[in-house]
Amino acid sequence: MDRDRPFRLITAGPVDALARTVEALLVVASQPLSADELAAAADDDPERVETALGLLQERFAEGRSGIVLEHVAGGWAFRASREAAEACGRLFERPVERGLSAAALETLAIVAYLGPVSRPEIARVRGVAADSVVAGLVERGLIAEAGREPGVGGAVRYRTTPLFERVFGLESLSQLPRLDDVGEDAGEIRERLEAVAERRGA
C-alpha cells in the first residue's frame, strides 16, 4: 500500500459524510458495533455502511494512524495502534492482565468450546470443582451467566462474552481453532477403556 500518498479526508461525496457519521458512532460506542447496528443508528443502508467501513479501514490502518479500525467480536471497533502499545501500557492496564491461571484458561476454554455450560459440567470435564475460577472469570467480564439448565432446579449456565472475543482478538467464536478429536492413539485408549469397563462389569 502506498502509505505516503496524500489522503483526502474530506470530499463532498455522500459516502464520505456517512463515513464521518460512522467514525463518530465508533468513537463513542462502548463495544463493537455490527454493520447493521451502525446502519440503524446512521439511518442509512447497510451496504453503504459497509462501503464507508472499507474507506475507514484504509484511513484507520496500522502504521497510518494511531487509531485503528478492527473487525472483532462480531462488529467494528476502534483500538490503539500496536505501535502505541508501549505508551498505552504506561497509562492503562491491559484489558486482561496476563495473570490468568492455568485453571482459569482451562475453564475459559471449556466455556468457549462447550458453552453455554454449567459449573457442574465444567467440573466434570476438568475433574475438579470450578466455583472460584468461574467467579473470577465472571468478575473479569470474560464469561457471563446465560440462563439455567433446562428443567426446573437447573444449574446456572455460562457463556463467553464479547469482551472475551475482543481480548483474544476473535471476530467470533468460530475463529477458535478446530480441535481434533482424540488423535491416533484413540484406538489404543478405547481398548484400554473397554478392558477397564469389562473388569468393572464383571
Added chain:
Amino acid sequence: MDRDRPFRLITAGPVDALARTVEALLVVASQPLSADELAAAADDDPERVETALGLLQERFAEGRSGIVLEHVAGGWAFRASREAAEACGRLFERPVERGLSAAALETLAIVAYLGPVSRPEIARVRGVAADSVVAGLVERGLIAEAGREPGVGGAVRYRTTPLFERVFGLESLSQLPRLDDVGEDAGEIRERLEAVAERRGA
C-alpha cells in the same frame, strides 16, 4: 478553514509520530487526559505534546471529521461531531426493554422478598456469585444500597427502589404476591432457598 485542501496524514516528522501516539492514547482513555498525562505516557516532552495536540485539533475538527478532539475541564478527549448528534442519539437511545434476564429477575426477586440483603446473601440463595448482576440492577436504578450488615466491616445491603415499585405496578412491597408455598415469612423463605441452593451443589 479551507475544508477541501488535501490533508497529509502521514509524514516522516517526529511530531506526527507523537501525534499518532496521542491519538492512540485518547481512543483508549475512558476519561479526559491532560497534556502532562499524555506526555508521561508517550514518554515525550509536554511542549511537543501540546504541538501534537494542536495538529490533532486541526485534523479532528468539527466539519472535517466525525471524531472531534475537545479540550474539556480535565484535559483532552474525543467526542462525536455535532453533525452526527442525531445518529449518536439513536445509538444510545435504547428501545424500551420488554423484560429482564433470568439472572436479573432472580436477583431482583430475592432483594424484593428478602431485602435488605447483601451480595453474599444473594449469592447463597442463588447458588452463584451475584456481583455483576447486582451492579447491573443498581445501575438501572431498580435496587439501591441500604446500609450495611450489623457489625464492623459488614457487607453492603440492598433494597428495591421506588422505580422498582413503579415498574412492577406496586404501591409498596407488601403488595408482592404471597409465597406461602415456599415459606411463611422472609426468614423461612431464605432458609428454604439456601438449603436448596446448597443441594443444587454447583
Added chain:
Amino acid sequence: MRELELDLDAFEGPFDLLLTLVLKEELELAEVDVAEIVVTFCERLAERGQLDLEACGEFLVLVAALLELKARGLFPDEDAELSDLEPEEAAEELARRLAEYRRAKEAAEWLPARLEGEGDRFFRLGPAPLAPRVERRLAPQEPESLAAALRALAVEPPAVSLAHMGLRFPPVSQFLERFRSVLQRRRVFDLDAEVEGMSRIEQAVAFLALLELRRAGEASLEQAAPFAPIRVRRLAEEGRPEWTGIARSA
C-alpha cells in the same frame, strides 16, 4: 511419616497400618476422621520444629488419596450407576469424556499463546469520556414474575450424576490389578509412563496402589532423585502364587 502414631476414635496405631487396613477394606473409611489425621501430622511437624518437605509431600498425596476414597465411599449410588452401564457403553462414555477433556486441555494451551500475541492491542473498556448517557427503560412488569422466579429457586434440583467421579477416579484395586498385569508382562516399568495423561488424583491413587504392592513384597520402587521417574521392579519369585495376595475380593 508412615510411623505417624494415630489415636482416632475408629483406629489406633501407625498411619501405615491404617492405610493397609483401608486398602484391604478391613476398616470402614467413612468412620475415619481424616481431619484428625491431618491435625496429628501437623502437631508432629510442629514438635520437630523443622519442615520436612518430603514427608509433607508424601503426606499430602496419601491424605488426598484417602479423601478421594472416602468421598467415593460416601456416595454409594455411584457404583450402582456405573454397573447399570454395559461395558461397551461405559467404554464409549469414558472415551467421550476423555476426548472432551483433551480438547479442553488443548484449547487451554492455545489461549495463552493468543493472549501473548494480542497483548499489544489496547482498547477502551467502558463508556467513552464524552459519550451521551444511556438510559435503559423497562416496560411495565408483572409482580407475579418475581414470585415465579423465587418459586423456581425453591424447586429441589434433580439428582446430580456422580458418575464422573467413578469414571475419572478409578478405585485403588483397579490400579493394583493393572500394575500386577503389567508386572506379569514386564519385569520393570516406569510409573510416569503408566499414569501419563491422568489427573493428579488418579496419579495419587495409582501411587497408593504402588505403595501397597511394595508392602506386599510384590514390587520394589526406585527413584534416582526427587521428581525423577519412579521405577517399579517385580520382586516375586517364580513359582510363587504371586497374584493371590490382596485381590479386591480378599
